Amino acid sequence: MSHSDQDPIAAIATAAGRGGIGVVRVSSRQPLDGLMRELLGRTLTPRHAHYLPFRDAGGTAIDEGIALSFPAPHSYTGEHVLELQGHGGPVVLRRLLAxxxxxxxxxxxxxxxxxxxTRRAFLNDRMDLAQAEAVADLIDASSEAAARSAAASLTGAFSNEVHGLADRIVHLRMLVEATLDFPEEEIEFLEKYQARETxxxxxxxxxxLLSQARQGAILREGLHVVLAGQPNVGKSSLLNALAGFEAAIVTPIAGTTRDKVVQxxxxxxxxxxxxDTAGLRDTEDTVERIGIERTWxxxxxxxxxxxxxxxxxxGPELDAAITSKLPxxxxxxxxxxxxxxxxxxxxAQQQAEGTKRLYVSARTGEGLDALKQELLAIAGWNPSFESPYLAxxxxxxxxxxxxxxxxxxxxxxAQSDRVLDLFAEELRLAHEALTSITGEFSSDDLLGVIFSRFCIGK
Structure with missing residues (x-):
């Protein structure tokens, strides 16, 4: 069954599980006065908190808590929104949603x-697409830096940069398009308006902007680092040392790690x-062999x-065999x-075999700081500045x-014939690509993919 963006919708807006407070959110293009009278026995003063019972069809209280009404367009979605804030038990919330x-x-x-x-907030011009994505990024932020950057994106920092560039491309494109109507002026256009300098x-x-966005992408996506090597070389110990606690089991027995451990x-x-992955070696052990396949x-x-x-x-030949099979x-x-x-x-032997190696001790912590900084360098992270937004x-x-x-x-x-219609076409394509970030040029399929990865209540 296909759903429409015109349908009234409802959902639990807080995370699954038990909590002190739970929220059920309703959004509708039509006023929600009838729903309020059914559930609450009265209509609500807009943007005022009302403490009252939430009633079932027979008039019995399901719960009691705070009810808030946000008439359109002054709401999160831009539609009429009702929020019911009650106790955070999953059974109570499911009953209230039903x-x-x-x-x-x-x-x-x-x-x-x-x-x-959030999709409706985008469709109703409450936020652009980059800001809508920042909502999910703020929820999923795994560090303070990522949370700060996501919050900046949500307020429009990234979008403002994109819009500023887009406006300048449009202005230059406008001058070109106007000149195309007067062919006798084409030759002088580039000099007259300093088009090349602009x-x-x-x-x-x-x-x-691209450099900052790459920094923001690293903050958002992180780095997928796989520890690989022969059995019992200290992969689990290194994972624990980097994590700061025992995330993986460590024993002197080769083949202890049978499946991946992610931290x-x-x-x-x-x-x-x-x-952390299973050690790479030839083995007749069925379970360990499956773990090695998962390692690869x-x-x-x-x-x-x-x-x-x-x-x-x-045994450098064993490590060389592993190296030869790496992507x-x-x-x-x-x-x-x-x-x-x-x-x-x-x-001395290890240093002779590899000049670009790092030397560490997972047990004592020797060399771990250098390893961390090298990982950041490989990721392309620039410690001299923090991206003002996620990307x-x-x-x-x-x-x-x-x-x-x-x-x-x-x-x-730069060409001698200066074909301005081709110049104008490339500006048009550049503008279209740039504004796809904020959603001016985005297909419905793209929107479906983006919003499907949000949590239900957002």
Whole structure:
């Protein structure tokens, strides 16, 4: 059954599980006076908190709490919104939601889909698409830096930058389009309006925005780091040392780790998803072999592979065999562990085998700070500034496409024949790519993908 953006919707807006307070939210294009009388026995004063019972169809109280009415357009969704704030027990909230759906049946009220409240806020011009995405990013933020940047995006910091660039491209495009109506002036256009200089400044500001957006994307997405190596080289110990607690079981028995262990940590505010995996070796053990297969699958998805080597163990040919099978396009960081146990001769041998290695001791903490900073460097993180907003891969790609079209426009401007219609077309394509970030040019399919990843109550 297809759903319409015209339908009244309702959902539990707080997280699943027990809590002191739970919220049921209703949004409708039509006034909700009838629903209020059914549930509350009265209508509400807009934007005033009312403490009263929430009643079932027979008049018996389901719960009692705070009811708030937000008439359109001054609400989160831009529609008429009713919020019922009661006790946070899951059974009570489900009963209250069912009662809302029952009372609103004649109006076609249905359960909201994931992200549908925020989708309506976007469709009703309460926020643009980048701000709508920032709502989900603020909920999912895994560090203080990510939360600050998501909050900045929600207030429109990123969108304002995009709109500012878009307006300047439109202005330049307007001058070009006007000149196209007067062919005799085409030759003088580029000099008269300093088009090439203006384009160069736009490109420079776009490059700055792209750099900041990449920082924001790192804050949002984090880095998927996979620890790989032979059995018993200290992968689980290194995971525990990075996490600051015992997230993985550590024993001297090779093959202890049979399946992946994932731990999220933050380094300088950047989230890292560290994955401890089964040791790589030939084995007849069925369970361990399955774990090794999963290790290779995890390696295939990594942003960075930390190839861990035991400083006390000879056998570089085994590590070379592992290296030969690693994905060629994924950065690999060779880390020699157990430096606290190694003899001077063993250290010299390891240093001779790899000049670009890091040397650590998961047990003592030696070298861990250098490892963390190297991981950030591989991620492209610039510690000199914190991105003022979060960004997504979708935003990065849109900015790159914009940059490509502006570069082609610049090439047309530099040609002797100066074909202004091609110059204007590249500006149009650049503007379209840029404004797809905020939603002016976005397909319904894209919107469906974006909002489907929100939680239900948002």
């Amino acid at each position: 009662r809302c759906l029952q009372a609103g049946r004649e109006t076609g009220m249905r359960l909201a889909e994931p992200g549908e409240f 384009l160069a400044v736009i490109q420079s500001d776009l490059a700055r 999220e940590i933050a380094i300088d505010g950047v989230p890292l998803h560290i994955v 699958a995890e390696i295939g998805k990594a942003d960075v592979i930390v190839h861990l080597i035991d400083a006390t163990r000879p 060629p396009r994924t950065p690999v960081l060779e880390v020699v562990n157990k430096m606290d146990l190694a003899e001077p001769g063993q250290v 997504r891969e979708r935003h990065i790609q849109a900015l790159l496409v914009t940059a490509d079209h502006l570069e082609i426009a610049g090439e047309h401007a």
